Amino acid sequence: MQKLDSITPIITPFTDNKVDKDKAVRHGEDVLKGGMKYLFPAGTTGLGPSMASGEKHDLLDAFAHIPDHVILQVGSLNLEDSIYLAREAKKYKIHAVAALPPYYFTGMKREWLIKYYTKLSSEYPTIIYNYPDTTGYNITYDMVNDIKKAGGDVIGIKETTFNMNDILNTKMYVQDFKVYTGPDQYILSAYRLGLDGFVSGASNYGYKIINKIIENYDNKDGDRYQFLLNELADLSRKYGTISSIYDMVEIMTGIDAGNPREPFFKLSKEERNSLEKEMNEAFKKYNFKP
Numbered sequence: 001m002q003k004l005d006s007i008t009p010i011i012t013p014f015t016d017n018k019v020d021k022d023k024a025v026r027h028g029e030d031v032l033k034g035g036m037k038y039l040f041p042a043g044t045t046g047l048g049p050s051m052a053s054g055e056k057h058d059l060l061d062a063f064a065h066i067p068d069h070v071i072l073q074v075g076s077l078n079l080e081d082s083i084y085l086a087r088e089a090k091k092y093k094i095h096a097v098a099a100l101p102p103y104y105f106t107g108m109k110r111e112w113l114i115k116y117y118t119k120l121s122s123e124y125p126t127i128i129y130n131y132p133d134t135t136g137y138n139i140t141y142d143m144v145n146d147i148k149k150a151g152g153d154v155i156g157i158k159e160t161t162f163n164m165n166d167i168l169n170t171k172m173y174v175q176d177f178k179v180y181t182g183p184d185q186y187i188l189s190a191y192r193l194g195l196d197g198f199v200s201g202a203s204n205y206g207y208k209i210i211n212k213i214i215e216n217y218d219n220k221d222g223d224r225y226q227f228l229l230n231e232l233a234d235l236s237r238k239y240g241t242i243s244s245i246y247d248m249v250e251i252m253t254g255i256d257a258g259n260p261r262e263p264f265f266k267l268s269k270e271e272r273n274s275l276e277k278e279m280n281e282a283f284k285k286y287n288f289k290p
């Protein structure tokens with residue numbers, strides 16, 4: 001069985017509201033040692049859309065010693081900033097950049113989205129970050145083909161959508177192109193449907209479970225471990241999306257990954273204890289030893 005590309009959208013550790021590069025490195029290296037292939041800083045889980053371009057550059061700098069393992073999310077509402085980061089990515093020789101489409105504004109024309117990706121990817125190979133629920137735009141396979149026809153160097157897409165039909169169409173109708181799933185729930189599906197890899201926020205803390213999913217992708221145990229991961233992702237949402245991941249990293253890996261930054265709030269002691277208790281119950285239910 002060929003191992004697919006495994007990508008961790010790593011949380012950004014903040015200390016006193018500043019990017020804590022040392023903590024980012026410690027956490028990032030642990031995740032790679034745990035079996036993940038790429039780090040994806042400044043994604044959604046990394047609070048990327050709330051970060052200044054200088055802060056995203058700090059992350060580029062933090063991982064300058066392992067450039068082959070880095071995909072920096074550079075998409076923002078300021079194309080000049082995104083282009084600047086793509087040029088920096090080229091200097092640092094990282095694996096690729098990724099980019100959200102322009103978001104928030106309604107009524108962006110299809111051809112403008114195509115121009116956006118064509119322009120950005122002419123700076124550096126780009127993975128499209130498709131997250132229609134939050135951006136308001138769905139980048140479909142025909143658009144990808146038009147970007148390629150216009151000369152854009154888009155090399156893949158990260159599909160944060162539960163619309164499997166769109167995902168499979170892109171896999172089927174776009175040549176020489178990597179298709180990655182985004183939801184934590186679709187790691188097993190990425191294997192079973194012959195996709196190219198997955199991006200999983202839960203891999204920040206759950207890489208051991210993910211390794212079990214991969215080992216068992218062709219048997220029932222694969223389902224069991226995938227369901228366990230789904231339950232942990234649900235708990236993460238229950239206790240506060242993204243903020244809870246900082247605690248879950250410490251609970252499962254022992255690594256201090258710093259704090260989130262407001263408007264994401266750190267969990268209280270009581271919340272954390274209760275989260276840990278519920279996590280342990282899930283481990284027991286699925287017969288998993290963390």
Ligand code: ELE
Pocket residue numbers: 009042043044045046158160182183184199200201241
């Ligand atoms: C996920 C998104 C979506 C992972 C990233 C990722 O963080 O950049 O909470 O399921 O909406 O696709 O974080 O997260 P949920 O690529």
